[in-house]
Amino acid sequence: MMLVQDYIGLILVYGLIAISLAIGLYLDRRGSALDVRKIIHIGVGNFIFIWWMFTEGWVMLTFFTIPFAILLFIAMLKDNIISESDLGRINKKGHKTGLFLYAVSISLMILLFSDHWVAATFGIVAMTYGDGFGCVIGKRFGKHPGFNGKTLEGSLAVFIFTTVVCMVVLALYSFLSSEMVLGFSADCTAIVPGFVACIIAGLVATIVEAVCHGAYDNIAIPMSVALVMVLLGL
Numbered sequence: 001m002m003l004v005q006d007y008i009g010l011i012l013v014y015g016l017i018a019i020s021l022a023i024g025l026y027l028d029r030r031g032s033a034l035d036v037r038k039i040i041h042i043g044v045g046n047f048i049f050i051w052w053m054f055t056e057g058w059v060m061l062t063f064f065t066i067p068f069a070i071l072l073f074i075a076m077l078k079d080n081i082i083s084e085s086d087l088g089r090i091n092k093k094g095h096k097t098g099l100f101l102y103a104v105s106i107s108l109m110i111l112l113f114s115d116h117w118v119a120a121t122f123g124i125v126a127m128t129y130g131d132g133f134g135c136v137i138g139k140r141f142g143k144h145p146g147f148n149g150k151t152l153e154g155s156l157a158v159f160i161f162t163t164v165v166c167m168v169v170l171a172l173y174s175f176l177s178s179e180m181v182l183g184f185s186a187d188c189t190a191i192v193p194g195f196v197a198c199i200i201a202g203l204v205a206t207i208v209e210a211v212c213h214g215a216y217d218n219i220a221i222p223m224s225v226a227l228v229m230v231l232l233g234l
Contacts, residue, residue: 002059005182009053010063017068020044035139038132041102045128048121048169052176052184057110065110069103076100101218102127108219113226117186118173118234122166122198123226126205130162131221134209147210158209162225163202170194190233197232204228 020043028036047064054060074082076097105127113120138154145151174188175181190197204225212220 042132072100119229123222134158166198
């Protein structure tokens with residue numbers, strides 16, 4: 001049974017997706033030099049500040065991630081109303097499966113790490129903020145070649161944004177749990193200090209992003225980070 005907070009969460013998530021897509025489409029039509037896909041990628045990733053509101057994982061799967069994944073899967077195909085739309089056009093600008101795997105990975109986080117909410121969130125942070133800003137900054141400011149065609153500037157951005165946003169998330173979730181806001185409760189303690197866990201998350205994200213092929217990093221990065229965080233006790 002869905003509660004009022006589930007409906008509020010869905011409204012906020014849908015609004016976030018709509019705003020992110022609108023910004024991406026606006027920049028694309030203006031011919032922005034920014035990677036529009038990554039703008040959407042980062043924008044939608046802000047749902048980590050909303051999804052704690054949901055009372056059950058099936059609510060997110062049924063009304064958020066699975067419909068989102070189906071929409072993006074159709075956008076990958078040819079000759080249909082979605083693939084010929086602005087969304088389909090943007091999807092074709094990068095790895096065709098990238099945005100689809102983005103939605104799939106969120107679903108996997110919900111299914112596989114429902115008892116490790118902080119670990120799952122760290123995985124999403126690494127995929128959205130880490131990989132997203134790593135790509136944007138690497139393309140814009142990258143001058144020093146790194147591993148596997150990446151730049152040192154981009155890899156540094158992956159580490160910094162993953163680490164810092166994980167710290168923000170840990171602080172937020174610790175507060176929400178201590179105050180039991182809307183009944184939210186998550187284990188925010190690890191076998192290492194919290195800031196160390198965030199740094200480790202940043203390092204894992206940076207390494208995996210550097211060695212993984214771009215078409216599959218939306219699965220590899222969040223899964224790797226989440227698994228390591230579970231091993232650390234989160």
